[in-house]
Amino acid sequence: MSEVTAKPRKAIAAVxxxxxxxxxxxxxxxxxxxxxxxxxxxxIDSDRGNSTYENxxxxxxxCHNRITKGELSEADVRLKKTMIMWKLSSARKKTSTSGKIKAGNLALGNTGCKIEQNVYIDHMPPPRVKAAPDSIGANAKARNYANYLARKLCEYRMKDKIFSTEEERKHAQKNYMAAIWKKVKNDFKVTSYHAVSTENREELFQHFKTLIDKTKQGKMNKGRGIKSYFLFEEYDG
Ligand SMILES: [Zn+2]
Structure with missing residues (x-):
């Protein structure tokens, strides 16, 4: 068997x-x-050679136009993708008789793997440890919203940075996200943001909002009267 090496602008397979x-x-x-x-x-990552399911x-x-024009950000698109992937996988779980996880390597955020025929995505990043009932981790909407704000912050922080390769950009994104979560862990004295108590929910959201508003893009948006993020009430995740 000979392997076909990746070419730019590969046609998207019908399957x-x-x-x-x-x-x-x-x-x-x-x-x-x-x-x-x-x-x-x-x-999603604007790399036309990267025609993987996750990307x-x-x-x-x-709406494709709105994405191209930047009216919908990459973070908005990623969030939407995560949500529909999750919906698909829960629908499958309900109807699937096998319930088998075949694609353990297709976890969230891993955009590097190729989709193969008959690979089922029954696997999204659920909290590995059961969340305490009064924590953010136990509330899907709060959890997703915190994630949304963190990704928005990362996106804005990276906006004015220049990367020479896609690899470099992805690497930087990983580091930015890691730094964002590290700060949450330190500030809220938790091992994961899932463990932040419901009582401190608003505080966590505000933590991200303040940091977003401090970014260059955040300030620019403010000056133009453009919202940088949805409010929790408006968020439909
Ligand atoms: Zn549309």
């Missing part, structure tokens, strides 16, 4: 398109459009 359509439930995940003229497939999302033409 992958089908999977992405199924993941999106034949509906644009951003606007709910279920009858676009043609579906479009967006490379791709099916959207309508209009």
């Amino acid at each position: 992958l398109k089908k999977k992405l359509q199924q993941e999106a439930n034949s509906m644009c995940p951003f606007c709910g459009n279920s009858e676009p003229g043609t579906w479009e497939f967006h490379h 791709m999302i099916m959207v309508c033409g209009g």
